[in-house]
Amino acid sequence: xxxxxxxxxxxxxxxxxxxxxxxxxxxxxxxxxxxxxxxxxxxxxxxxxxxxxxxxxxxxxxxxxxxxxxxxxxxxxxxxxxxxxxxxxxxxxxxxxxxxxxxxxxxxxxxxxxxxxxxxxxxxxxxxxxxxxxxxxxxxxxxxxxxxxxxxxxxxxxxxxxxxxxxxxxxxxxxxxxxxxxxxxxxxxxxxxxxxxxxxxxxxxxxxxxxxxxxxxxxxxxxxxxxxxxxxxxxxxxxxxxxxxxxxxxxxxxxxxxxxxxxxxxxxxxxxxxxxxxxxxxxxxxxxxxxxxxxxxxxxxxxxxxxxxxxxxxxxxxxxxxxxxxxxxxxxxxxxxxxxxxxxxxxxxxxxxxxxxxxxxxxxxxxxxxxxxxxxxxxxxxxxxxxxxxxxxxxxxxxxxxxxxxxxxxxxxxxxxxxxxxxxxxxxxxxxxxxxxxxxxxxxxxxxxxxxxxxxxxxxxxxxxxxxxxxxxxxxxxxxxxxxxxxxxxxxxxxxxxxxxxxxxxxxxxxxxxxxxxxxxxxxxxxxxxxxxxxxxxxxxxxxxxxxxxxxxxxxxxxxxxxxxxxxxxxxxxxxxxxxxxxxxxxxxxxxxxxxxxxxxxxxxxxxxxxxxxxxxxxxxxxxxxxxxxxxxxxxxxxxxxxxxxxxxxxxxxxxxxxxxxxx
Numbered sequence: 001x002x003x004x005x006x007x008x009x010x011x012x013x014x015x016x017x018x019x020x021x022x023x024x025x026x027x028x029x030x031x032x033x034x035x036x037x038x039x040x041x042x043x044x045x046x047x048x049x050x051x052x053x054x055x056x057x058x059x060x061x062x063x064x065x066x067x068x069x070x071x072x073x074x075x076x077x078x079x080x081x082x083x084x085x086x087x088x089x090x091x092x093x094x095x096x097x098x099x100x101x102x103x104x105x106x107x108x109x110x111x112x113x114x115x116x117x118x119x120x121x122x123x124x125x126x127x128x129x130x131x132x133x134x135x136x137x138x139x140x141x142x143x144x145x146x147x148x149x150x151x152x153x154x155x156x157x158x159x160x161x162x163x164x165x166x167x168x169x170x171x172x173x174x175x176x177x178x179x180x181x182x183x184x185x186x187x188x189x190x191x192x193x194x195x196x197x198x199x200x201x202x203x204x205x206x207x208x209x210x211x212x213x214x215x216x217x218x219x220x221x222x223x224x225x226x227x228x229x230x231x232x233x234x235x236x237x238x239x240x241x242x243x244x245x246x247x248x249x250x251x252x253x254x255x256x257x258x259x260x261x262x263x264x265x266x267x268x269x270x271x272x273x274x275x276x277x278x279x280x281x282x283x284x285x286x287x288x289x290x291x292x293x294x295x296x297x298x299x300x301x302x303x304x305x306x307x308x309x310x311x312x313x314x315x316x317x318x319x320x321x322x323x324x325x326x327x328x329x330x331x332x333x334x335x336x337x338x339x340x341x342x343x344x345x346x347x348x349x350x351x352x353x354x355x356x357x358x359x360x361x362x363x364x365x366x367x368x369x370x371x372x373x374x375x376x377x378x379x380x381x382x383x384x385x386x387x388x389x390x391x392x393x394x395x396x397x398x399x400x401x402x403x404x405x406x407x408x409x410x411x412x413x414x415x416x417x418x419x420x421x422x423x424x425x426x427x428x429x430x431x432x433x434x435x436x437x438x439x440x441x442x443x444x445x446x447x448x449x450x451x452x453x454x455x456x457x458x459x460x461x462x463x464x465x466x467x468x469x470x471x472x473x474x475x476x477x478x479x480x481x482x483x484x485x486x487x488x489x490x491x492x493x494x495x496x497x498x499x500x501x502x503x504x505x506x507x508x509x510x511x512x513x514x515x516x517x518x519x520x521x522x523x524x525x526x527x528x529x530x531x532x533x534x535x536x537x538x539x540x541x542x543x544x545x546x547x548x549x550x551x552x553x554x555x556x557x558x559x560x561x562x563x564x565x566x567x568x569x570x571x572x573x574x575x576x577x578x579x580x581x582x583x584x585x586x587x588x589x590x591x592x593x594x595x596x597x598x599x600x601x602x603x604x605x606x607x608x609x610x611x612x613x614x615x616x617x618x619x620x621x622x623x624x625x626x627x628x629x630x631x632x633x634x635x636x637x638x639x640x641x642x643x644x645x646x647x648x649x650x651x652x653x654x655x656x657x658x659x660x661x662x663x664x
Contacts, residue, residue, distance in 0.1 A: 034058045036085045041071055094189045094290045096170030098144075098153065098163045101201045102182045104137040104658045105159035125179040137658060138182050144174035153183075188236060188288040192312055193579040195597045198604045203654040205252040205267060207598045210568045211237040211575070215252060215267055219651040222270060222644075228285055230274045235287040238571060239311035240304065240350045242279055243333065245272025246342055246636070249566050257654055260610040263618040265650050266639075273644045279349050284356055290317035297581050298323060298381040300367050303331020304567045305524070306387035307354050308574025309581075313385075314358035316582050321381075322359055325366040331389060333567060340624075340635040372492050373409055373527045374547045383528045383581040386551070387574065390521030390564075408525070408551075410494035411487065414447055414518040426451040429513035432497055434484055435462040444518045448476045459510065461499055485553055487515060487525065491546030524573060525551035526580045526590065554580045555593050605657050612661040616650050619643040 038058040051057045054071075061068060061082060068082040118124045121143035140159045152167035153174055161174075161183055174183050181199045196202055196212050205215045214233055221230035234241045248268045256264035278285050295318045299306045302324030310320040328334055329351050333342065355361060365371060367388070376384050386408060414433065417425065431451045435444045441462075448458045452475055459477040461484060479499070485507065486498040497512040517523065530550035554577050564570040580590040598604065624633045639647065652659040 031059075031062055033062045033085055037061055037082050040081045040085070094187050094288075096172075096185045096187045096190070097165055097168050098170070098172075098174050098183055099186045100138070100161045100163065100183045102138045102160060103653065103655055105140045107140075107159055108137065108658075122177065122179045137655070139180070143177045143179075144183050147173045147177040149173060189290050189316060191236065192315065192575065193582065193591060195591075195594055197594055198596045198598055198602055200598075201656045202598060203656075204255040204257060204606065205265075205654075208251045208255040209237075210251065210566065211572045213237045213252075213271075216651065216653055218274070219265070219267070219270060219648050220653060222274060222648040223651070227274050227277050231278050231285045232287050234271055234275070235285070237575070238568075239308055239354050240567065240571060241271055241275035242346050243342060243350050244568055244571075245269070245275045246346065246634075247337060247566075248568050257607070257610055257652055257659060258613075258650060260608070261613050262615040266618060266621070266647050269621055269639055270644065270648055273639050276638060279346075284353055286353075286357055287315065289315050289357065293317040294319060295585055296321065296381045297585070298376045298384040299387060299577075300384065301331070301387035301389055302326075302329040302361070302363075303387065303389050304333060304570040305389075305564070305574040305577070306331075306385075307351065307359070308571045309385050309387055309577040310359035310574075311354045311357060312575050312578035313581065314354075316578065318582070318585075320359050321362060323362045323365045323367070323371065325364070327363055329361065329363075338635075340629045340633070343634060367408070373489075373549055373551075374491050377527070377529055377547050377549060382585045383526055385577045385581050386522060386525045386527070387577060388522050408522055409487075409489050409492055409549075410513060411515045411517065411522065413520065413522065414443055414516045415520065417447060417516055418443060425514055426454040426456040429456050430511045431456045431458045431514050431516065432484075432510070432512045433458065433460045433516045433518060435460055435518045441518075444516075447516060447518075452476055459512075463502065484515075484523075487512070487551040488530065488549070489551075490548045524554040524556070524577050526554060526577065526584055527551045528584055552580065552584060552590050554590065557593060557597075557599065607657045607659075610652075610659065613652065613659075614662045616646075618650070619647040 034055075035058075038055055041054040041058060051060055057071060071082075118127060119141055121139045121141045124139050124141055138160050140155060142155050142161075144161050145153045145155060149171065150167050150169055152164045152169070154162050154164070156162040163183075170185055170187075172185050175181075175185050178184075182201070196207070203216045206212060209215065214236070218230040218233040221227070221233060231241065238244060245268055248271075250268045252267050253264040256267065258264050293316075297313050297318050297320050299310045299313070299320055299322045302322050306322055306324075307329060310322045313320040322329070330347055333347050367373075373384055388408065412425070431448075433444045433448055433451075435441060444460055448460055451458050457477075458475075459479065461479045461482050463481065463483050465480045481502045482499040483502060484497055485500045487494060488496040488498065488509070494512055494515060496509050497515060498507055498509045500507050527549050530548050554573075556573070556576070564573065576591070583590055619639065621639065622637045624635055624637055629635060654660075
């Protein structure tokens with residue numbers, strides 16, 4: 001008996017020693033932050049975060065791959081607790097929400113697919129056809145309903161998904177299971193920052209709109225009598241609805257599918273009517289505004305682009321301040337448009353709306369004399385957005401005397417330099433000339449030779465290979481297929497520029513004391529303080545206590561030689577500047593134009609014929625007589641209420657290739 005006890009005790013000792021040794025040998029280190037975060041997570045393992053359980057989510061949060069707010073089953077207190085473990089803070093953020101993006105189901109489609117025996121949307125799409133880019137509308141089998149962990153989705157009477165906004169947590173599960181991208185996560189903030197892509201079920205009019213207004217939706221709100229909501233939909237992408245309702249070139253109407261039956265819908269005149277409804281009612285209809293961030297951002301220029309940038313920055317929750325060199329806001333709209341087309345009170349009304357939503361304004365403040373990029377950054381502005389306008393805008397403002405050169409740091413329009421002389425700027429410096437289109441090449445070459453003769457080193461950067469003979473350029477360095485992405489400097493001096501090879505994507509930094517832009521306007525740059533560790537300086541400048549800054553170029557959907565060809569395009573430029581500034585102050589990459597963005601040259605599914613639609617004549621805008629115009633009336637009088645409603649009813653409420661048909 002004693003022997004047995006000794007044997008068992010000895011075995012226990014050996015096993016214990018072995019386990020102790022194994023624990024040392026095979027010990028797996030667990031980050032205490034991961035353990036702490038997993039400890040405060042609810043343990044629901046619902047998958048709403050998009051990861052396989054709370055353990056995976058905790059690891060992703062610590063690794064910086066998920067946000068402290070990623071647990072959709074928890075609230076703000078949980079996010080604060082996770083942030084405290086990480087030693088960071090959480091800003092209030094607009095929640096994402098699932099949004100069905102389809103107006104027609106399979107029962108309404110011309111092409112029918114039979115789904116007998118199949119109860120899953122993914123299986124039906126794979127087995128029976130039904131293109132990922134919509135051909136038949138929502139499949140309606142309810143895979144999103146079954147997948148939602150929070151019972152926030154149901155199939156409505158119209159056979160389409162319906163989202164309960166109070167229950168939806170924005171977890172994205174429905175988006176992941178929908179095979180046709182019909183239901184997606186979205187928010188007003190997302191829609192402000194992102195471009196439209198070819199996967200979205202957009203109408204042809206919205207694709208043609210430079211600012212991407214959801215035209216179908218605002219006309220739908222008009223026909224239902226909800227003018228307040230119609231104005232909100234317009235203002236989601238357009239801070240100047242009353243102005244644009246009068247002066248827009250209306251590319252949306254060119255693409256309206258009604259043209260296949262009779263005439264396009266008078267889309268812009270409908271916008272004008274509801275915008276005037278807001279003005280005449282006297283109460284401002286303000287669009288959604290994200291929670292306050294208390295981050296100050298400066299905008300240089302009080303024209304359409306600058307004011308639009310301030311509008312979208314304010315709606316993103318920031319504190320924008322517009323610095324305008326003149327005594328009035330509005331830019332070209334103040335000076336270049338006849339008053340019978342755009343009365344002063346109309347422009348002032350829209351500008352006041354931008355100020356009401358949160359934009360501060362500093363008038364009679366000029367860049368280069370009253371402030372600099374450096375002083376703004378010193379004053380606590382986290383970013384500075386440049387919207388200084390074009391050369392012909394200054395021409396319209398009669399500001400073309402020899403002293404008027406808009407002073408972004410050591411950055412000049414080539415046309416100004418040619419007008420005012422090279423000698424002082426060019427002497428003993430490194431000059432970079434950023435070539436424009438074919439029309440600017442000869443000017444760039446002439447300027448390069450003049451600078452070289454004045455002792456400067458000169459580099460010309462062309463995005464394309466010019467067709468002109470430019471062989472007589474001894475001593476001048478010419479680079480083809482490159483584009484400037486960033487300018488770098490210290491204090492009030494430019495020191496370097498960074499360009500990208502368009503074929504390889506390789507980026508190179510070179511010395512630059514002065515940059516000449518061979519187009520009619522400065523590119524929109526976003527300036528911010530730069531981390532010197534990220535800059536590989538190629539200059540021989542001594543170390544300085546002056547602020548080191550960088551200017552990141554905002555991407556453009558078109559290269560603009562001078563002022564924007566339409567105010568509505570300048571609005572979109574302002575939105576892109578706001579999006580870039582928003583990303584950069586959070587350490588994110590500036591937004592780029594997605595490869596699948598919807599542009600004029602894109603080939604996407606569409607239709608070129610319309611069936612089962614009864615022709616309806618377009619309502620004609622009544623015009624003022626010459627004597628009425630002489631008395632101060634507008635050239636176009638606007639629709640009356642009957643013409644307005646009749647015109648709104650002509651809208652076909654299109655989708656990607658679908659549209660409303662008349663009952664037989």
